Amino acid sequence: MTGRVWLGWALVILALVAIPVVISSSFYLGIVTHALILAILALSLNVLIGHAGMTSLGHAVYLGIPAYAVAWLSTQAGWGPIQSIIVAMVLGTATSAFFGILALRASGLGFLMITLALGQVMWGIAYRWVDLTGGDNGIRLDHRPVLLGFDFTGAVPFYGLVATALVVALFCLWQLDRSPYGACLRGTRDQPRRMRMLGHDVWRIRYLAFITSGFWGSVAGVLYCYDYTYVSPQALSLPQSAEALLMVVLGGAGTLAGPVLGAIIITVIKTVVSSYVDRWYSLLGLTFIVVVMLMPRGIVPGVRAWVGGRRA
């Protein structure tokens, strides 16, 4: 078992290293980079949906707030990239610490509704508070950062940064899943009342998951800002939250590979469709309905059940 797990990790890293060698076009490499950033976002949301069993429809907050913070601090305030990134990460995580207190007053669909409302409030601020955010025009960065002497302005170095971040995220979330805390979190998802009777503080376990999710979402947010060198209210919009949710549900909530796979599939569909027709929202809506009706458990658990069934 352990051998197979390490083989899996080796394959993932090998694939990530091979991608820039195989894909020489910086356009296609850019799409892959974008998919991997959204994979980090989907992984962060998966902590809530898959492990804690709480569906959030406001996860774009943790993409958008750090992205805006980086853009604003580096352009309006004239800060260096390192300081901007650190403050943006702290701000994104602190927002999750605050919103977590509010959203965890409820559970189930109440939780979903509060996260959605909080997300829409943030979108409204980004859209309407023109003096701070530039409104619909957003904020444009000059270029990608030079960090600790490394120049990430090119497509390949930036891909390397994103791929490294993804591997670190995957590793940390894998360790979290295997840890006693991960077991507690799954316990609060499946049997909250029993967990309470066993003496666990269910609220605190969920709250920690909310902040963890906000932290990794912020990582995706910082990368997202540098990827486009631009941020607009789009990053905070409900469709953005919904896309992240769809990635998790499509790939399979509660697995590590699922959100990554979901992010890649959705990004590919979006890129391909956008180049032909301008009807992405209809397709996004249709994909939602089809996924929920036909494969509610997602691809990875579905394939796993299929393979397991054949072996047995």
Add this chain to the structure above:
Amino acid sequence: MQFWIVQSLNSLAMGGLLFLLSAGFSLIFGLLRIPNLAHGALFMLGAYLGATLLGLQVNFWLAALLAGVGVGLLGVVLEAGLLRRLAGNEQGQVLVTLGVAFIIADLCLMTWGGDPMPLPAPRALRPPVFIAGFAFPGYRLAVLGVALVGALLLWLLLERTRLGAMIRAGVDDRLMARSVGIRVSLLFSAVFFLGAALAGFGGVIGGPILSAYPGLDADMLPLALVVVILGGVGSLPGALVGSFIIGAIYNFGSALFPDFAYVLLFLPMVIVLVVKPTGLFGRVLR
């Protein structure tokens, strides 16, 4: 002085509109136990249908009723065609309503284009009304009146009719209602029709104030959410009180601090969540 009086009336008119939007949202949530995330899109669809009907020289009130019925029927299709197949999978149902919201919004954009379409108010209501020397916009008074009449009719329906008693039974305890012989699935369709029709009707009524534009759905949905979080799920008085509170905050916020109107919306929600998470009039649903 004129500013405060006019803004107060505008707040009341906005509150009335929000009631038309959120009463249905709250009832659907109360009975089906799911927030219908397509509600903002249904409101917007109503506004666009109204704009088209008014363009065909249909009488304003008739256009509002027709748009309401049309959107209501779409709600029935959504409930019976999609949501019923996902009975028991509440998360799936919510995601489907969200998917439908995106499709409706995109089809509206495709059909009616990206430019805002203002809806003309009925001619008789355009001149200002003078009360005690102050000029009031006539149409906003009418909106408030329509919303209050709507609230009264809804209250009569829920409290004084057999259907209303069944809906209340379903909201209070779905299993028990089913076991005493109420066909809850039929109620689902009825309530979905009613809720969607109210949203579509509200879209036309709100048209002369808000006009129909892409993004109206995304503007209205959070307002409905905040009203229902504030007032309590499934409660008609909660929706009414919540609508007028949010209408006032949104309207005065937009007039006095345009940049922060959205932040102000967030405050009553935070206070209610901290003090009474079930909302002002809410109870724990079984």
